[in-house]
Amino acid sequence: MSETISYKCPGCGAPLVYDTDISLLRCHYCGNTYDLEAIAKAESNETEGYDWGEYNENVAEETLEGTVSYVCRSCGAEIVTDAVTAATHCPYCDNVVVVESNLTGFIKPNCIIPFKIKPDQLKARIDEHCKNKPLLPKDFFSEHKLESVQGMYVPFWLFDCHSLGRMVFRATTVRSWSDSKYDYTETKIYNVDTSGKMDFNKIPVDGSIRMDNALMDSIEPFDYSELMEFQPGYLSGYLAHRFDENTDVCLPRADLRVRTSLANSLRDSVSGYSTVSPISSTIRLDDTAVHYALLPVYLIKSKYGGKEYTFAVNGQTGKLVGDLPVSKGRRLAWLGGLTAAIGLGISLLMFFL
Template sequence: MDSAVSYKCPCCGGTLVWNSKKQQMACEYCDNTFTEEQLKEILDLESSETTESEMNWNVTDETAVENQMEHMKVHICQSCGGEIVGDENSVATECVYCGSPSIMTENVSGVNRPNYIIPFKLDKKKAKEALKGFYQGKRLLPNAFSSQNHIEKITGVYVPFWLFDCDAQASVTYDATKVKLWSDSNYDYTRTDYYKAVREGKIGFEKIPVDGSSKMDDNYMDALEPYDYKQMTEFSPNYLAGYFADKYDVDAKESIPRANKRVKNSAEKKFKETVKGYDSVVAKNSRVNVQNGDANYTMFPVWMLNTKYEGKTYTFAMNGQSGKMVGELPTDKGKFWKYLIGISAAVFAVAQIAVFII
């Protein structure tokens, strides 16, 4: 079994967690705060003064061997000694017995260690407020969903991401049109001229995000963008304290197709901005060659919120840095038909008025 790391307050021995408001490690009991540098100095001093005793027991736990679960790992909580069971990708979690946050150091070391991290800026309270704000203005949302339902679970998660840098040599052909309209006393005329526009050039990309977790919905993760990379910092396990995290289970090589798709779409969009003077412009063919490609392993902050309504679970995700919220909402069928009938009636009334004027 592996050991899990839990950060302790040097003053009272309480659990230290990352405080998103103060941007420091904070004690849940005595409210003292510590910068990463201060905590490192204290831990280095303690480790130099403490010698751990060796206590070897020649006992084989046959029951544990027989009950090993494939792809699962057992870790020891440093606060209470309880066993924490997690999958092979678990990085940060909490003890089910004492609730202490724990970090599986073997999953954030060596090749598994992220290059960068964007720390949480918004806390759980902000996530709850953002969800209520997300409900507002949704005309077709059932009244009971927003007034009676309760958040079943809210979890702060560091999601593994790959940030791709590359240069791209692109050649894009666009189909473009110019439309001219005119009339005489007898007819209305439309003339459409068709053109081909070709754009070629080199374009550079930095920090194209692709999530490296198969557990996360790619559409949700894409919709949470953008993140402010100015607040990105070198990775330290301290930031994980008090949150959940998994290491990537989709590696950089497997993520390349998604990165390529984003490069292609972005290149087509950027070159399209130079095709001016037409009424319509559509990318027809494109050829994009990626050069000098590189990827950096990074962790992004995400709040995951779950709520139930009529037996169905609805999942929402919030950018833990900006507060942007995404998710699927239920639709009140009664409100939907009333809304549709109302629109149809309004369109019919306008048509009647137009006929009367004519």
């Protein structure tokens, strides 16, 4: 039984018919003609889902001696620290009611980046973050809030992979000329079939449900040259969160970042055209591996106008992120003041020019 293959016009979606006179596929709706091989290649490539396969998960479940687990009664967060560090409040919800628990099976991380930023350095970071922000409410950050800030190791999954990709782009060149009566525009359409490869090392994805993914993405990057083999001693004085999102849950985020990065690079490699737009892509990953790491983070919480604002500080680099509130009064004052000042300037220009 023979199989009928039909192609659709990339321009209008109407069926394409092979024109034996010109040996091209012709669209009887919009009149365009296409090379059969190019159309076949373009239609054979479709975007696929992530395919990390059996990645090498370098994680072993092992109960560590000398650690103490706590559970926050308010938000349910499971917190781990060493035997001598007392968790007096939950770093996620700021609730002081944290009770000791007999959790077992704390999975030993593969690696850890120790804290480099001390709590007493946070004030300077915050001041820097608030600098040149005239719309920030006055005294938004108060000293007493900073006193209660505690450093925490956030569980991260670090993904390695080798990516191979093939993308087809619809590209055009445009040429214009004129005679005495008409303006002409010639548009040439091409299919650009390109393949490439790219390797990634330790793409971090946080393994905590309670941690805002965007917040953790924003404190990147971490300097992996300071990545150490995990030792319980690093937890001294700090809290650590036990991961509650496994690799299967976190994988799509790493997968998206890999595919986007490779697709962007392949797109950037196509030059010499007026327009370039992707019509299909196939990206395959291999040599995948996952590492479990604890990375240092400070969480700072503050309230304004009944809304809670969370700020995160990269405990290694000191990078502080977090959306700042906007004072309505200051916003209106600035809008009015700028309108008046610019209006005066424009009026003077109109008056004197």
